[in-house]
Amino acid sequence: MTIEPIVQGRGIVKRYGHVTAINHSDFDLYPGEVLAVIGDNGAGKSSIVKAICGAVQADEGEIKIEGKPVHFTSPLQAREMGIEIVYQQLALSPALSIADNMFAGRELRKPGVMGSVFRQLDKKAMEKFARDKLTELGLMTVQSINQAVETLSGGQRQGVAVARAAAFAKKFIIMDEPTAALGVKESRRVLELIQDVRSKGIPIILISHNMPHVFEVADRVHIHRLGKRHAVVDPAKISMSEAVAIMTGAMEPPPVEEQQLVPKAAA
Amino acid sequence: MSESASKGQDYESSLSAATHQVAEFEKREGFVYKLQHGLHTNPALVPLIVLVLSIVVFGVLLGSKFFSPFALTLILQQVQIVGIVAAAQSLVILTAGIDLSVGAIMVMSSVVMGQFTFRYGIPPGIAVVCGLAVGTGIGAINGLLVTRMKLPPFIVTLGMWQIVLAANFLYSANETIRSQEISEKAPILQFFGSVIQIGSARLTYGIIFMLLLFAVLTYALTQTAWGRHVYAVGDDKEAAELSGMEANKVLVSVYALSGLICAFAGWALIGRIGSVSPTSGQLANIESITAVVIGGISLFGGRGSVLGSLFGALIVGVFTLGLRLLGADAQWTYLLIGVLIIAAVSVDQWIRKVST
Incomplete structure (x- = not known):
């Protein structure tokens, strides 16, 4: 039995002037997995993920989501389809509350006339939802859901961002360097969050520079090199130093039949 | 936690022995901290306190001369135009912008209302709508220049100020439409000047409009x-966009709404001075910024409450009338307002520290 990939990219090309950021690259994300994307600086790992979520538009190639071709022109369209992105720079508004941030751009309005005519927000419902989601992910160490995000620590902020993504993602979540700015303990918390989210059945694309983190949570590792998918490896069969060697071109990738182009469950 | 920690890296093995406390909040006590925190959550509190104090001080110094329904409603009358314009200015400043063209839009709109009625014989009701549309349109152009051309709001509205003011003089041929003429042929233009007399208190429709406007904007x-988005865009536009808000739409709506409110101020201006004068309201932009700053809205955007601007405008009004009744030189008013501006911004900086 073959499992249909959630995301399937074929021959994606993106040029910026004379620079080819993505050079006929492929991309696959399968249900229920954590796919790490690693690559040297400038290899184009951010670019390919941006092309998938509509932050940039690919010049050539095809992207299918659950088998249907998509042509996103903005991340908002991807979001409407249930694709959530956790950005490196967090994308939280510091002065707004946790609840306000979780519902940014998709606020709930009160039922009846107060909501439809006077556009009044249903703050109670939003606060309850936010509190439930944070508790679900074991994040309720914050004092109040109405606390401004700027009063939270870096790890707590990242927690809010992950909780927001987990709460609204229907298809998959993209995480861009979620642990880059965090300390050891806070990173650990975020890695646990990633596993919690996966256990809920939501696949994750994890872009990271941090090999220990990648090898800990990823089911497959997509190695990007010179704008292309260079190899997809099983982190259980390869060491970190080998992955880095493949990524930097110091070592040839394993032959295709030994790679992990589809997850074990689907093969 | 222990399961995933065991899967973790060697250097993290000591983590299992680490305390399980997660980033708790330092409980800061003391009056100063509580005050700072209170002001952080209620930014209009400072101007409200200053307003009440100044009314009390002038009331004590001047007695019933100041502390009378007549004098207090006189302040409201004197403040109404600046108050309405300050409401518009508050919106723009909340988005981390600034609108230097508010005064010019106000005058232009009032001139359009007057000239459309008297030069072209358009029914005054429709002329008023045209004036409101012109104000909204100019505001929308400001917003489009800020978002599409990515020009700084200061530059856009500095240019627009000159353009609209010049257009206003060219179009009106510097001609004033006299009060008498308006009240005979088009009394609707002076609608906001209508008075409700309660005892010795004189409330104009303009005052009521200003108070309603602040209530609606606060809501x-x-x-x-939309309101949450205004704050988020002013706070950090990029973050707002990344979290899925349409920041540019919010900005255009804010500038257009600012233009509309200024046009209403233009209409109220006709009610206040009786005539349509292209040379009136020249100080509205500076006075509105003063009210907003004293009102505790941060010029860096995203913080403050629009009610603060109302209090800010009223503080200026109370000082102006109070000092005049005391027989002080008018320059004292300006001097004290200057002090208030600097004090207000200092307080804003102090309040911001609560977040770091």
Whole structure:
């Protein structure tokens, strides 16, 4: 039995002037997995993920989501389809509350006339939802859901961002360097969050520079090199130093039949 | 936690022995901290306190000469135009912008209302609508220049100020439409000048409009998604966009709404001075910025409450009338307002420290 990939990219090309950021690259994300994307600086790992979520538009190639071709022109369209992105720079508004941030751009309005005519927000419902989601992910160490995000620590902020993504993602979540700015303990918390989210059945694309983190949570590792998918490896069969060697071109990738182009469950 | 920690890296093995406390909040006590925190959550509190104090001080110094329904409503009358314009200015400043063209839009709109009625014989009701549309349109152009051309709001509105003011003089041929003429042929233009007399208190429709406007804006900013977005865009535009808000739409709507409110101020201006004069309201932009700053809205955007601007405008009004009744030189008013501006911004900086 073959499992249909959630995301399937074929021959994606993106040029910026004379620079080819993505050079006929492929991309696959399968249900229920954590796919790490690693690559040297400038290899184009951010670019390919941006092309998938509509932050940039690919010049050539095809992207299918659950088998249907998509042509996103903005991340908002991807979001409407249930694709959530956790950005490196967090994308939280510091002065707004946790609840306000979780519902940014998709606020709930009160039922009846107060909501439809006077556009009044249903703050109670939003606060309850936010509190439930944070508790679900074991994040309720914050004092109040109405606390401004700027009063939270870096790890707590990242927690809010992950909780927001987990709460609204229907298809998959993209995480861009979620642990880059965090300390050891806070990173650990975020890695646990990633596993919690996966256990809920939501696949994750994890872009990271941090090999220990990648090898800990990823089911497959997509190695990007010179704008292309260079190899997809099983982190259980390869060491970190080998992955880095493949990524930097110091070592040839394993032959295709030994790679992990589809997850074990689907093969 | 222990399961995933065991899967973790060697260097993290000591983590299992680490305390399980997660980033708790330092409980800061003391009056100063509580005050700072209170002001952080209620930014209009400072101007409200200053307003009440100044009314009390002038009331004590001047007695019933100041502390009378007549004098207090006189302040409201004197403040209404600046108050309405300050409401518009508050919206723009909340988005981390600034609108230097508010005064020019106000005058232009009032001139359009007057000239359309008297030069072209358009029914005054329709002329008023045209004036409101012109104000909204100019505001929308400001917003489009800020978002599409990515020009700084200061530059856009500095240019627009000159353009609209010059257009206003060219179009009106520097001609004033006299009060008598308006009240005979088009009394609706002076609608906001209508007075409700309660005892010795004189409330004009303009005052009531100003108070209603602040109530509506407070509701919109605190209770609707649009309001949350205004704050988020002013706070950090990029973050707002990344979290899925349409920041540019919000900005255009804010500048257009600012233009509309200024046009209403233009209409109220006709009610206040009786005539349509292209040379009136020249100080509205500076006075509105003063009210907003004294009102505790941060010029860096995203912080403050629109009610603060109302209090800010009223503080200026109380000082102006109070010092005049005391027989002080008018320069004292300006001097004290200057002090208030600097004090207000200092307080804003102090309040911001609560977040770091």
